Amino acid sequence: MVALPLAAGVLAWAGVALSPALAAVLMSASTVVVALNAQLLRRVRLDPEPD
Numbered sequence: 001m002v003a004l005p006l007a008a009g010v011l012a013w014a015g016v017a018l019s020p021a022l023a024a025v026l027m028s029a030s031t032v033v034v035a036l037n038a039q040l041l042r043r044v045r046l047d048p049e050p051d
Helices: 003-008 020-043
Strands: none
Touching: none
């Protein structure tokens, strides 16, 4: 949850700047997390239970 904003430079105003290589790693990690969440959601049943 924190990797993407850090990679985008959200804290640059406070003097926290990442190297481009580290930012690329964080963006890649974010992509992996999104892909894993998509796979998990495919396995979840979202149908409401009948009353």
